[in-house]
Amino acid sequence: MASLKTVLYLGVCLSAWIIATADKNFVPKAEKVQWVSLDFKTILTWTTKASNYTYTVLYSGDDSDWKESPDCIRVSESECDLTNYLIPFDRTYTADIQTEAETMDYDLEEFPHTYSPHFNPYRESNISAVKFTVEAVDERRVIINITDPLTSIHRRGKQLSIRDVLKNDLKYKISYYKSGSTGKRDIISDSSMAEVSELDAGQSYCFMVAAFIPSRPKNTQQGAWSIQWCSNGHTLKELSLGAWVGVVFILLTVLIIIVTVTVLCCRCCRQRNKTLQTSQLSAPV
Numbered sequence: 001m002a003s004l005k006t007v008l009y010l011g012v013c014l015s016a017w018i019i020a021t022a023d024k025n026f027v028p029k030a031e032k033v034q035w036v037s038l039d040f041k042t043i044l045t046w047t048t049k050a051s052n053y054t055y056t057v058l059y060s061g062d063d064s065d066w067k068e069s070p071d072c073i074r075v076s077e078s079e080c081d082l083t084n085y086l087i088p089f090d091r092t093y094t095a096d097i098q099t100e101a102e103t104m105d106y107d108l109e110e111f112p113h114t115y116s117p118h119f120n121p122y123r124e125s126n127i128s129a130v131k132f133t134v135e136a137v138d139e140r141r142v143i144i145n146i147t148d149p150l151t152s153i154h155r156r157g158k159q160l161s162i163r164d165v166l167k168n169d170l171k172y173k174i175s176y177y178k179s180g181s182t183g184k185r186d187i188i189s190d191s192s193m194a195e196v197s198e199l200d201a202g203q204s205y206c207f208m209v210a211a212f213i214p215s216r217p218k219n220t221q222q223g224a225w226s227i228q229w230c231s232n233g234h235t236l237k238e239l240s241l242g243a244w245v246g247v248v249f250i251l252l253t254v255l256i257i258i259v260t261v262t263v264l265c266c267r268c269c270r271q272r273n274k275t276l277q278t279s280q281l282s283a284p285v
């Protein structure tokens, strides 16, 4: 009987130990660690299999010492915004994501952790689609005025644009074609304002713009394409002719209304005078 009890106890102890070790081995590492970066806003994301753990993110630029990211210490989310720490931009950064159990004994051993891929914001951050306006200079030339997308980085109270970050490395690719034709032409502009010349007078043209950074590796050189803008093919003269027709039409309408009202009024007045006279005549004295 006593020996059976001992065996039972032993069994219970053994299974408790197995569960404990299994639990310890099971502290989940961050998986599928990825950089997501648009206009220099850079977020590290990962996936996780269990929910009751927290994560601390460390980062290092060009193999320097590891620093803790102040915003991502023992966080329960599976992402970390590192935008304000990956500075200077033109460095190769690595992050290290450590998993911590809430009840873990910290002295015992190193945290399970996962390294991120390398990331250089200056060379790899995606650039969003730009906005631009097109203004006709004359029949054959237009000015394209491009608005540099803003980053989420502030310096001395000013929100930086991608031009503030990329400076002269930022060019724009302008792609345009004549409506109805398939031949596209590309030009590269160094500045955010570009002139497109040698257009055919009186033709409709369509324009698209994308940021272009030739100093980058091929696969990250080009930003997203803007939406397309098409001219209606009218020259300025034709438009003002149309405007004149409109003005004349409105003036004519107003004139006709005035004449009609005057004529009607006069007729009214005359009629009233007549009735007044007749009533006076027929009134008994």
Ligand SMILES: *[C@@H]1O[C@H](CO)[C@@H](O)[C@H](O)[C@H]1NC(C)=O
Pocket (backbone or CB within 6 Å): 035, 036, 037, 038, 124, 125, 126
């Ligand atoms: C940039 O955009 C491409 C295409 O959408 C995407 O596959 C890539 O992961 C993005 N890179 C970053 C760093 O966000």
Ligand SMILES: *[C@@H]1O[C@H](CO)[C@@H](O)[C@H](O)[C@H]1NC(C)=O
Pocket (backbone or CB within 6 Å): 145, 146, 147
């Ligand atoms: C270009 O566009 C920007 C912003 O839309 C505007 O402030 C600027 O005056 C424009 N420049 C010209 C020359 O039209």
